[in-house]
Amino acid sequence: MSEPTLYERLGGEEKIRKIATTLFDTHAKNPIISARYVNSDRDKVIQLVFEFLCNATGGPQNYTGRDMLTVHRGMNISEQEFMAVLDDILVALQAHGVGQREQEELLLANFNLRGDIVRV
Ligand code: HEM
Known part of the structure; x- marks a missing residue:
């Protein structure tokens, strides 16, 4: 039996x-x-982030959005903004009762995207 995926x-x-x-x-x-x-289409962004998270954690869903570098290039995103997004990820995971180990794994996976997002 293989280990269950993070998904x-x-x-x-x-x-x-x-x-x-x-x-x-x-x-x-x-x-x-x-x-x-403020100008985002809430449902569209939620759907794309949903797909991204599923795809990144071993789910069967296809991610239909753009890659992280393409999306965030030119936005001039700061370290502080990146940390704010990571903080919000923890808030969302804890709000839905996700276990400690799973919180840590997802946080690390997202942290590792830093080079494609901050000041690119
Ligand atoms: C690990 C961190 C992050 C992940 C996984 C992530 C993921 C995504 C995804 C999947 C999209 C949609 C892609 C598409 O439109 O094709 C997106 C869009 C976007 N992201 Fe990020 N992002 C991250 C960090 C950040 C940070 C730090 C900021 C700055 C505050 C940011 C700002 C935005 C904005 C403004 C959009 C466009 C929303 C729209 O289309 O209205 N992201 N991100």
């Missing part, structure tokens, strides 16, 4: 959709980054 341990499609929704709404209330999302 499975997070709670699969239903849970990850809820996490992506809470994440967007937490960003929209976070004073460090909220201005970045």
Whole structure:
């Protein structure tokens, strides 16, 4: 028997959709980054982040968005903004009762995207 994937341990499609929704709404209330999302199509961004998280954690979903470097290039995103997004990820995971080990794994996976997102 193989180990369950992070996707499975997070709670699969239903849970990850809820996490992506809470994440967007937490960003929209976070004073460090909220201005970045004022013109966003909430449902569209939630859907793309949902797909991204599923795909990155071993789920069967295809990610239909652009790669991280292409999306964030030219936005001049600071270290502080990047940390604010990581903070919000933890808030969303804890709001949905995700386990400590799974929080740490997802946080590290996202932290590792830093080079494609900060000041690119
Ligand atoms: C690990 C960190 C991050 C991940 C996984 C991530 C992921 C994504 C994804 C999947 C999209 C949609 C892609 C598309 O439109 O094709 C997106 C869009 C976006 N991201 Fe990020 N992102 C991260 C960090 C950040 C940071 C630090 C900021 C700055 C505050 C930021 C600002 C944005 C904005 C403004 C959009 C466009 C929203 C829109 O289309 O209205 N992201 N991000």
